[in-house]
Amino acid sequence: MVPAGVTEILAFVDPSQYGIWNDKSRKALDILGLGEMVPTKKYKISGSEYEKFLEALKYISKIVEPNKTETDLLYVHLFLYFITTKNVGEYGVATEEDYYFDHDEIVEKLVELGSGLGFEASSEVPIARGARVDVLWQAKIANLGVVSYVFEVQRGGSIDSLILNLQKAKNNPTVQKLIVVANAKDLRKVRDEVESLGEEFRKSIVYIEVKDVLRTSELLGELNMIISKLELVKSF
Numbered sequence: 001m002v003p004a005g006v007t008e009i010l011a012f013v014d015p016s017q018y019g020i021w022n023d024k025s026r027k028a029l030d031i032l033g034l035g036e037m038v039p040t041k042k043y044k045i046s047g048s049e050y051e052k053f054l055e056a057l058k059y060i061s062k063i064v065e066p067n068k069t070e071t072d073l074l075y076v077h078l079f080l081y082f083i084t085t086k087n088v089g090e091y092g093v094a095t096e097e098d099y100y101f102d103h104d105e106i107v108e109k110l111v112e113l114g115s116g117l118g119f120e121a122s123s124e125v126p127i128a129r130g131a132r133v134d135v136l137w138q139a140k141i142a143n144l145g146v147v148s149y150v151f152e153v154q155r156g157g158s159i160d161s162l163i164l165n166l167q168k169a170k171n172n173p174t175v176q177k178l179i180v181v182a183n184a185k186d187l188r189k190v191r192d193e194v195e196s197l198g199e200e201f202r203k204s205i206v207y208i209e210v211k212d213v214l215r216t217s218e219l220l221g222e223l224n225m226i227i228s229k230l231e232l233v234k235s236f
Contacts, residue, residue, distance in 0.1 A: 043102035
């Protein structure tokens with residue numbers, strides 16, 4: 001299970017002791033200036049790092065609910081969620097093109113999105129000779145056979161290696177599109193390098209910014225919550 005899922009279970013079992021470690025809580029703690037106390041840039045954390053996170057939540061709880069005798073870390077999580085949904089400009093945080101993100105987190109988000117949209121989605125897939133891609137979405141279409149969509153998440157690293165891997169992946173006849181996912185600064189670098197390559201390869205590439213992947217993941221989660229409330233499928 002992913003960190004957010006595990007910590008959600010812990011939080012609902014005992015909200016007085018456990019909090020939810022996800023992108024919202026990490027971002028809010030960063031806004032509050034607690035990034036040095038808690039490893040807000042990490043997606044997967046150790047047990048000792050989770051304990052530091054819980055200490056931070058309990059500290060915040062004493063401030064936002066000073067009169068409560070029992071700590072409620074779910075309430076603190078709602079407070080953190082409120083901070084991230086407000087306009088970050090109100091907190092003096094500038095919008096950056098070269099922002100940090102966790103590679104593994106984005107890979108898992110893309111797999112979840114693909115599965116949620118009805119694709120067979122998996123990570124670390126060998127797609128062609130000498131090419132292993134971060135994420136692959138596949139669908140079987142009656143008259144077309146199998147169609148594939150390749151995702152490569154770029155966080156630093158060699159752009160030449162990225163392009164070579166995409167070129168090899170393009171050799172698979174089922175591949176329809178090659179999607180590069182990165183922050184705005186790295187996307188611009190990749191675009192500049194690809195611009196001098198063949199037209200067919202250039203047209204096969206799509207660029208998506210990391211923050212758009214995260215927002216799409218949030219919207220899909222909200223959609224699933226709404227659908228579950230409709231109770232379209234009866235539970236037995």
